[in-house]
Amino acid sequence: MIGHVVYAHGSPCPTLVLDARRLPSTDTSLLDRLAVARKWLADVGAGHILKIALVEPSEHPLFDLDYRFVQALPQGPTAFDLRGSCGHSILASIAASAESGSLPRLSPGMRVRVMVRNNGDHIVCEIAEARRESALFDIHFVQPAPKPLSELLLTGAASTVVEVDGETIPVSLVSMGNPYAFVAASALGLSRTEDLFADDPRLFDRLVRIRRATALLLGWPADGAFPKVAVVMAAEGGRIAVRAVSVPTWHPTIALTGAACLAAAVRIEGTAPWVAARRAGVLDGAVDIVTSGGHSSVTATVRNGVDEPELTWITVRGKRTTTLGSFPIEPLASLQPKEITACLSFAR
Structure with missing residues (x-):
C-alpha cells in the first residue's frame, strides 16, 4: 500500500495519507493495521509522523472526498485518538489525492468539497495557487444549516x-x-x-x-x-x-x-x-x-x-502544503495489488 506524506505549513508534523478503501472498515481491525504501520515507520526513521488521514472519493454527490482523521498518540504504536479532526491533514489529503489521481490536478480557482467523517464537518477548500509540489489554500468551514x-x-x-x-x-x-x-x-x-x-x-x-x-x-x-x-x-x-x-x-x-x-x-x-x-x-x-x-x-x-x-x-486564508513524497508501506503491502503499488511508487 502506498503512503503519501504531505506537510501543511504550520502543522506540528507531516501527515501520512492512506487510501481508506484499502483498509479495514471496523475500528479494531483498522487500528491493528495502523499500529503495525506505525512500528514500521518508526523503524525507517519516520516515527515523528503522528497524523494519519484516511481518504477516499465520496459517494455523496455534494462532496469530492470523504476524510477521516486518526491522531497517533505518543504513548506507543497502539495508542490512537479517533475523536477529532485536523484541518492541516485535510489539506494534506487533498494534495495527496491529486497526486494519486483520486482528484484532478490542482489548479487555481478549483474547489474541493470534503466530508469529515469524524464529526460531520463540511469543508470547502479553494486552491489559490498550485505548483508541482506545493499548493496554497483558503479553507471554508461551512455549516449545512446556520447553527x-x-x-x-x-x-x-x-x-x-x-x-x-x-x-x-x-x-x-x-x-x-x-x-x-x-x-x-x-x-x-x-x-x-x-x-x-x-x-x-x-x-x-x-x-x-x-x-x-x-x-x-x-x-x-x-x-x-x-x-x-x-x-x-x-x-x-x-x-x-x-x-x-x-x-x-x-x-x-x-x-x-x-x-x-x-x-x-x-x-x-x-x-x-x-x-x-x-x-x-x-x-x-x-x-x-x-x-x-x-x-x-x-x-x-x-x-x-x-x-x-x-x-x-x-x-481561514493562506495555508500552504508541500508534498514530501510517496512510498510503499511494507506491512500494508497485502492491501493493494503489487503491480499498482509498483506503478504508484514511481509516479512522481
Whole structure:
C-alpha cells in the first residue's frame, strides 16, 4: 500500500495519507493495521509522523472526498485518538489525492468539497495557487444549516471552572472544527506576549493538566488528544495572541481547526476569546491571530437568528502544503495489488 506524506505549513508534523478503501472498515481491525504501520515507520526513521488521514472519493454527490482523521498518540504504536479532526491533514489529503489521481490536478480557482467523517464537518477548500509540489489554500468551514452560537458551547456556558492541582481555573469549552478549552492568559498570571511565547516547561505542564481536567469533566479519556487547549490574550495591533498545546509538544502555530474554533468563540459573549477580542479592539468576526510561529487570518460569519446569532461559515486564508513524497508501506503491502503499488511508487 502506498503512503503519501504531505506537510501543511504550520502543522506540528507531516501527515501520512492512506487510501481508506484499502483498509479495514471496523475500528479494531483498522487500528491493528495502523499500529503495525506505525512500528514500521518508526523503524525507517519516520516515527515523528503522528497524523494519519484516511481518504477516499465520496459517494455523496455534494462532496469530492470523504476524510477521516486518526491522531497517533505518543504513548506507543497502539495508542490512537479517533475523536477529532485536523484541518492541516485535510489539506494534506487533498494534495495527496491529486497526486494519486483520486482528484484532478490542482489548479487555481478549483474547489474541493470534503466530508469529515469524524464529526460531520463540511469543508470547502479553494486552491489559490498550485505548483508541482506545493499548493496554497483558503479553507471554508461551512455549516449545512446556520447553527445557534450557544450550541457550540460544550457545557452550555461561556465559562466553566475546572479544578487543577487544587486550584480553580475558568475555561471556555467551545467546539467548532475541534473541541477546544480556551484559557485567558490572565488566569495563568500572564500579562505579556513575551511570557506567553517563552519556552516555559512549567506553563506547558500546567496546560497539559488543564487539558486532562477538562477531558475528565467531559467524560473523555484524559490521555487522549481532545479537547485541545490554548491560551489567549489581546496583543498589539488589534490581534489576538494564542499559544496552543499539540501532541506531544507545543503547537508551532495554531491548528486550522483551532483558528476556526477561536473565531467562533470570539462571537460568543463571555468566552475567553471574546474578552481578548474586545480588549484588542476586535468587534467583528475578522480575527488576526499571532502565534510564536507566525500569523493567521480567520473570519467567522454569523447572521441574526430567531433567538440568537447563528454561525454560517468560517474562512481561514493562506495555508500552504508541500508534498514530501510517496512510498510503499511494507506491512500494508497485502492491501493493494503489487503491480499498482509498483506503478504508484514511481509516479512522481
